[in-house]
Amino acid sequence: MSSFDPKKIRNDFPTLNQTINGYPLVYLDSAATTQKPQCVIDATTQFYTSQNANVHRGRHTLSEQATTAYENVRTLVADYFKVTSNEIVWTKGATEAINLVAHGLRNTLTAADTILISPIEHHANIVPWQELAAQSGATLKTLPLNADATFDIAQCCEVIKRTKPALLAITHASNTLGNITDLAPLIASAKAVGALTLVDGAQGALHLRPDLKKLDCDFYVFSAHKMVGPTGLGGLYGRYTTLNALSPYQTGGEMIEKVTLTHSTYRNAPAKFEAGTPNIAGVLGFGAALEYLMKLDLQTLQQYEQQLFIYAASTLSKIDGISIYSNLKSNIGTLCFNYKNEHPYDLSTLLDNYGIAVRSGHHCTQPLMSHLNLNGSLRASFAFYNTTKDVDQFIAALKECIALLD
Amino acid sequence: MSSFDPKKIRNDFPTLNQTINGYPLVYLDSAATTQKPQCVIDATTQFYTSQNANVHRGRHTLSEQATTAYENVRTLVADYFKVTSNEIVWTKGATEAINLVAHGLRNTLTAADTILISPIEHHANIVPWQELAAQSGATLKTLPLNADATFDIAQCCEVIKRTKPALLAITHASNTLGNITDLAPLIASAKAVGALTLVDGAQGALHLRPDLKKLDCDFYVFSAHKMVGPTGLGGLYGRYTTLNALSPYQTGGEMIEKVTLTHSTYRNAPAKFEAGTPNIAGVLGFGAALEYLMKLDLQTLQQYEQQLFIYAASTLSKIDGISIYSNLKSNIGTLCFNYKNEHPYDLSTLLDNYGIAVRSGHHCTQPLMSHLNLNGSLRASFAFYNTTKDVDQFIAALKECIALLD
Amino acid sequence: MTNTYQLISSNIQKSTSWQQKYREIMLLGKTLPPLADILKTDDALVPGCESKVWMFVEFDLTENALVVIGDSDTRIVKGLLALILALYNGLTPEEVLAVNAYDEFEKLGLISHLSASRGNGVKAMVETIQTMAKQKAL
Amino acid sequence: MTNTYQLISSNIQKSTSWQQKYREIMLLGKTLPPLADILKTDDALVPGCESKVWMFVEFDLTENALVVIGDSDTRIVKGLLALILALYNGLTPEEVLAVNAYDEFEKLGLISHLSASRGNGVKAMVETIQTMAKQKAL
Ligand SMILES: Cc1ncc(COP(=O)(O)O)c(C=O)c1O
Numbered sequence A, B: 001m002s003s004f005d006p007k008k009i010r011n012d013f014p015t016l017n018q019t020i021n022g023y024p025l026v027y028l029d030s031a032a033t034t035q036k037p038q039c040v041i042d043a044t045t046q047f048y049t050s051q052n053a054n055v056h057r058g059r060h061t062l063s064e065q066a067t068t069a070y071e072n073v074r075t076l077v078a079d080y081f082k083v084t085s086n087e088i089v090w091t092k093g094a095t096e097a098i099n100l101v102a103h104g105l106r107n108t109l110t111a112a113d114t115i116l117i118s119p120i121e122h123h124a125n126i127v128p129w130q131e132l133a134a135q136s137g138a139t140l141k142t143l144p145l146n147a148d149a150t151f152d153i154a155q156c157c158e159v160i161k162r163t164k165p166a167l168l169a170i171t172h173a174s175n176t177l178g179n180i181t182d183l184a185p186l187i188a189s190a191k192a193v194g195a196l197t198l199v200d201g202a203q204g205a206l207h208l209r210p211d212l213k214k215l216d217c218d219f220y221v222f223s224a225h226k227m228v229g230p231t232g233l234g235g236l237y238g239r240y241t242t243l244n245a246l247s248p249y250q251t252g253g254e255m256i257e258k259v260t261l262t263h264s265t266y267r268n269a270p271a272k273f274e275a276g277t278p279n280i281a282g283v284l285g286f287g288a289a290l291e292y293l294m295k296l297d298l299q300t301l302q303q304y305e306q307q308l309f310i311y312a313a314s315t316l317s318k319i320d321g322i323s324i325y326s327n328l329k330s331n332i333g334t335l336c337f338n339y340k341n342e343h344p345y346d347l348s349t350l351l352d353n354y355g356i357a358v359r360s361g362h363h364c365t366q367p368l369m370s371h372l373n374l375n376g377s378l379r380a381s382f383a384f385y386n387t388t389k390d391v392d393q394f395i396a397a398l399k400e401c402i403a404l405l406d
Numbered sequence C, D: 001m002t003n004t005y006q007l008i009s010s011n012i013q014k015s016t017s018w019q020q021k022y023r024e025i026m027l028l029g030k031t032l033p034p035l036a037d038i039l040k041t042d043d044a045l046v047p048g049c050e051s052k053v054w055m056f057v058e059f060d061l062t063e064n065a066l067v068v069i070g071d072s073d074t075r076i077v078k079g080l081l082a083l084i085l086a087l088y089n090g091l092t093p094e095e096v097l098a099v100n101a102y103d104e105f106e107k108l109g110l111i112s113h114l115s116a117s118r119g120n121g122v123k124a125m126v127e128t129i130q131t132m133a134k135q136k137a138l
């Protein structure tokens, strides 16, 4: 499969090299969290072992080194997304990043405004907007969806034009289906009516590595733990002036300029949104993750992931009784499926006994499940460290589980 | 110095064993962040190397193991503070924990209410209350303070009785001075007038290891990175019914029970306050930190820290021209001082050249600095891994720096 | 412990593979009479489970015996519920307290199904039974 | 680079210990004329610094030469400002652009004072000077 060497890649990820219940682990739950390459683990260890200090305002050497390293990673993220470093805010994850924006718009939106989301969103990109709507009086509306949970983009653009939302919040790729959203026309339509745009990049940031200046959205959120980086860290990209105009979210140390007992003044973005001691070890680990990813050629990576996905989808669909809900034509590598009327819980439990890690349930997308008329589904999500051997083991195990159930 | 063996302890902390600018590191900045014992580093590595998975709702073995380990640490924190595990909410730090409570009270407080804080608070325990006051219309007032920045407790109790605040938010120990607050009478007075009480335990949690049921406060916040644990993690203790009554803070995955496009229902505490993927590696690392701390007998530990502090304070005060602002009688081990009219920046820079890591500045306590009529100060903060040798090197270096300036 | 449970348990323990064990459990689930739809109320639903689990735990006061009924929309959880029913149904409060479901599940190699993270309702059922027995045994 | 700077720089480089180096820098700070209080306005203050740093960076249009003045309430930062002044004052925009303060501070073993995290105002001054020179050199 092209110049990309999956065997070498796999060796970088120590977690993959283990047996579960007596079978070699087949990790197909990367949409929940990705595994970490050794360099990320080493960067974390290295920080705690020799560099550990708090960042900013410290005069001593350890603190200064930690601050420099910490701020360098902000630049690295900015490079990854092709934006500038003062447009990157550290958060504890994608969820917090969306909450930060929703909170930051409380004093801006009014009862006259509409917030537009889609029915395929992760709860993290639904509930904060419900809260914002409740607080500001704004109306929450959703884009139309085809029966198979894909978008009719022309129709969506029409709705945007008609609705004139203050904000369009939409996912780059569905965590349940893997479907990639055709963002360009949607963002263009939103901009045409003066709407702000927020893209939930929790799933897209790794597989699609977007050029955010080209994508032209106002906000983009991501989680490090889904980008082969550490847990407890994520971020928000915001177009600088739009970002800096948001009301502050959390308040406390480092984000303020001056505090008296009666009044405080805030610093500018990104500091304004970063109260308290940050996840320094997480940031340094994420730096290693980004360096690792950027060494992989994007095109080669995507080609590999696509080939693997097509192989998995075609072998899976050959099994009698399997229904696949994912759009196979434009997908980051996630298969959402069920077997006949079997409960996904039973299948995922049995698959686990074969060392196959897939997820079952509603995947934090209950409205999407309702749209598809499902109580739940199985989800096998792939990443570049998976191989055709993983697919073969998964399919073989699935067949055995089905035999057990039938 | 008693049965406590500082040499053995030091060996547990790899960071301490290094040279800075050619001198052995003397780390006196534990109030900013503590160093980490090897077991904490190992727990983090171990998680990423073999256990890495997302927590909750995952059916597969890795996810189940991660969830069990993650929830066990919640129980461990509860044991440390002598409370029950459903009263512990994970946050990214003490700052977020205070923000969570301040945010959760927005719909409870009204213009008729008063929030009472003290003038010695860290900005993290000031600015969120200013925000809450601004949003709810409540009035923010401060306790009286003696000229030397200690409290006249009787007078404070009188003020509480008179003010009848809805909430009293106060620090367990000052991060700038190290002064320990005599909380018991203040909390009793607050309870007598029906006030909620929040204690900022960022500094107290490590050195004072409080029994929170005895302390009888409603909320207590802490940061893992100041308790020999990882960065990017902290927590909130809340008396269960009071905690569960707070409005949710962040919204998203895991904290909801049911989501439709028009309405969502929330789960009970602590889940209600934990939206998004948590800092799993951080929690597991913190578990190792708590186990490490709980193996150290509290009394022995405090005795050691006190002896060290008294030694440091007495040698420091013997230097001509030194002004010490800390209360030496009741202190967690932090010395706040200046030399004549020298700028603390100059002294901390020079000390750093001797390998001495102290902090200079306002330490995120600008109102306290105003009260003391200072632009800034030097702060040497000790922990149980420091030794009298550290003190001697620090004092020797300080004398040399003074010679350089004079 | 009831005779039924002894029988079931020895059957499961005789399994020569995990596949056979799960087959036994699922067969066990099939023997469990389905709950009437009218009883499948939201109140009876164990919250927060991926599988739907309905359960009723009561003490028959005249017989001084536990009555547990339950159902689930998944095969494995239903089988595990059947196991719990066999373990506890008809026991007096004192007898209930003497039976540790965790030990039994451990013996059967099923303990992971009682872990907090599974959230499959089985653990909730065990805990409800134990709590009720404690109250009645006072 | 000015002759004054050459002299200062070689003096500092001759230091046999870091202590002597810092002594030189602090002495250098003492030679810097203090700013009149009337010039120490909030506008002239570099924000976010622990030390107070006031600075003015202008181009003298008739002389086509940079004019930098500054002051600080700390000795070390004041000495570093004096170094920057000696490095750049009186240069044309083109000459300014040819001088890399980072290289110079590196040579003097003072580079850590120009790191972002120091927030001591010296880096801000260097960047203001460079930005202004770029505009004038167009
Ligand atoms: C007394 C006090 N409160 C709150 C905080 C904020 O803690 P964190 O930065 O970990 O959120 C600190 C840390 O500097 C502190 O010392």
Ligand SMILES: Cc1ncc(COP(=O)(O)O)c(C=O)c1O
Pocket: A031, A032, A092, A093, A094, A095, A096, A122, A124, A125, A171, A173, A174, A175, A200, A202, A203, A223, A234, A364, B253, B275, B276, B277, B278
């Ligand atoms: C599409 C999408 N959005 C948001 C999130 C929330 O991310 P996190 O839990 O890291 O905050 C996820 C993660 O599950 C996701 O897949």
